[in-house]
Amino acid sequence: MVHPIVHAQMKPKIIVDPKNATGEVAKMRDSVASRDQVSKRAYELYESRGREPGQDTQDWLRAEQEVLLQKR
Numbered sequence: 001m002v003h004p005i006v007h008a009q010m011k012p013k014i015i016v017d018p019k020n021a022t023g024e025v026a027k028m029r030d031s032v033a034s035r036d037q038v039s040k041r042a043y044e045l046y047e048s049r050g051r052e053p054g055q056d057t058q059d060w061l062r063a064e065q066e067v068l069l070q071k072r
Helices: 031-048 056-071
Strands: none
Touching: 031 056
């Protein structure tokens, strides 16, 4: 039997230090759509490199950054 707590979706814990707060709030409007967008962009980067394996982490991180910047 699978433990129910393992599969429960946890809410992110956001901690703000008032001394360092800039007044800006980071928001992820639609995490499923965002993940799909990141996945699609990472694959595009992979294809643009000639489908050379071994750089999937770099492709994912770059795609994630591009998608997050695009949402601002």
